[in-house]
Amino acid sequence: MHKKMIAAAVMLAFALMAFAGPVAAEESKTPAFRQFHTIVDYAFVAKYAKMPKQKDVMIIDSRPYKPKYVDGYIPTAVSIPASQFEKMADQLPKEKDALLIFYCGGLACPLSHKSAFMAEEMGYTNVKVYAEGYPDFKKRHAYASIGLEKLHSMLAEGEQYMLIDSRPYQKFLEGAIPSAIGIPETQFAAKRGMLPADKAGTTLVFYCGGYKCALSHKSAVMARALGYKQVxxxxxGYPGWKEMFGASGTAVQAGEAEGAVDTDWFLKTIVENPSAITLIDVRDPEEFAMGHFPSATNMTVNMIDKNAADIPTDKPIVFTCSTGARAGEAYYLYMDKFSDAKDVFYLEATIDFNEDNTYEVHPNK
Amino acid sequence: MNRNLIVALAATLITVFAVSMAFAMGDGNARKGKFLYRKNCRTCHNGAEAPDLSPADRTQAEWKATFADTGKIKCSGDWTVNEKDLNDIFTYLHDYAKDSPSPAKCS
Known part of the structure; x- marks a missing residue:
């Protein structure tokens, strides 16, 4: 009986606290923290939040990197969470008269003010705070930027979005982020019919060749002008994706055996898009000299054992030999050395090479 | 009574299963076995410390005999391979033996 009463009392106390929290936050309309002296508005920030980036200007997002920054930030802004300001201060511009604009989650958020004061203490002379912050910006601006982590989770969860590669089409063919379609910025008007019909419900995500590339930003503005609501x-971009999630966007089709590549996919790829994979023939140099896949590099299993780190990892790696035995050995050897390696495969097939580098491939039963 | 019977039956089944698992070698991953053989055995079986030894040096029956009691293999005390690895190695040696459809040509 007694126990029950205590339990009830504890639960009641928690319930009260849970309700009290939000109420208290709403009541305090004037923030309790020290306001920075120089506050700027959306129009001021928008002048700088575009490509190409202006020299000696930095927009700084003071919110936590995850989940806030990656979920959406002001274009061109750099993430320096207030909690790590001192540790990451070396990312600020060298020139002390550079324009620094700090922002965070709106009027109730103290993080940008706190960081701005700290920057001033470091000697920066041109520091501003965009107090209305990201919520205000998102409402008014044509588009916002997202981190690749966010894109990755949208992809993994099959969210309703369309990913558009704004680079020249040839770049797109050489390797792209999975699920992307190629609409080069220069052909945006001509190819706009490829965009989805649902302008309000589909999120459009543009990317191109990384932080210095303006093509995705330009395309985003054009998409917004067409009436897309979520841009x-x-x-x-693609360089960041390769670094973060390994390998190229070329999704290798796996075969039946562990680590094996799908033979048909492999044969198609080495003809149509050989530069999409790093192809390594592990047979002896004498065998290699008698005929090999045109795009292959020769590296025996012994050489791989010594110099595995020399094999580039920016594209999927496929090992081949003449029957699959040594290629399989190379695959397991490589995986033993780099257990977290992704996109490494071998060809489980028997291959007859001719001296003119033509070949016949027979799948192993 | 009934309960005892079930327990006894279960125990028997588990024992039979475990024993059959322990002796059922083969059908492993020969590709991985080739690598594991290289990693764990070739370091000594290189013609210097221990005789050069390729799958094609023995017949399938001979490999079966060798692996029937791995305790008799001289260096088995130094092995760090687990049961699954060992089975992969056996599968490799057995599948590329002298009298197999595809005897190993070189190391």
């Missing part, structure tokens, strides 16, 4: 730019 994003993944600024880190």
């Amino acid at each position: 994003m730019v993944a600024e880190a």
Whole structure:
């Protein structure tokens, strides 16, 4: 009986606290923290939040990197969370008269003010705070930027979005982020019919060649002008994606056996898009000299054992030999050395090479 | 009574299963076995410390005999391979033996 009463009392106390929290926050309309002296508005920030980035200007997002920054930030802004300001201060511009604009989650958020004061203490002379912050910006601006982590989770969860590669089409063919379609910025008007019909419900995500590339930003503005309501730019682009999620966007089709590549996919790829994979023939140099896949590099299993780190990892790696035995050995050897390696495969097939580098491939039963 | 019977039956089944698992070698991953053989065995079986040894040096029956009691293999005390690895190695040696459809040509 007694126990029950205590339990009830504890639960009641928690319930009260849970209700009291939000109420208290809403009541305090005037923030309790020290306001920075120089506050700027959306129009001021919008002048700088575009490509190409202006020299000696930095927009700084003071919110936590995850989940806030990656979910959406002001274009061109750099993430320096207030909690890590001192540790990351070396990312600020060298010139002390550079324009620094800090922002965070709106009027109730103290993080940008706190960071701005700290920057001033470091000697920066031209520091501003965009107090209305990201919520205000998102409401008014044509588009916002997102981190690749966000894009990755949208992809993994199959959200309703369309990913558009704004680079020249040839770049797109050489490797792209999975699920992307190629609409080069220069052909945006001509190819706009490829965009989805649902302008309000589909999020458009543009990307191109990384932080210095303006093509995705330009395309985002054009998409907004067409009436799309939710437009994003993944600024880190394809170079960032390769670095973060390994390998190229070329999704290798796996075969039946562990680590094996699908034979038909492999044969198609080495003809149509050989530069999409790093192809390594592990047979002896004498065998290699008698005929090999045109795009292959020769590296025996012994050489791989010594110099595995020399094999580039920016594209999927496929090992081949003449029957699959040594290629399989190379695959397991490589995986033993780099257990977290992604996109490494071998060809489980028997291959007859001719001296003119033609070949016949027979799948192993 | 009934309960005891079930327990006894279960125990028997588990024992039979475990024993059959322990002796059922083969059908492993020969590709991985080739690598594991290289990593764990070739370091000594290189013609210097221990005789050069390729799958094609023995017949399938001979490999079966060798692996029937791995305790008799001289260096088995130094092995760090687990049961699954060992089975992969056996599968590789057995599948590329002298009298197999595809005897190993070189190391």
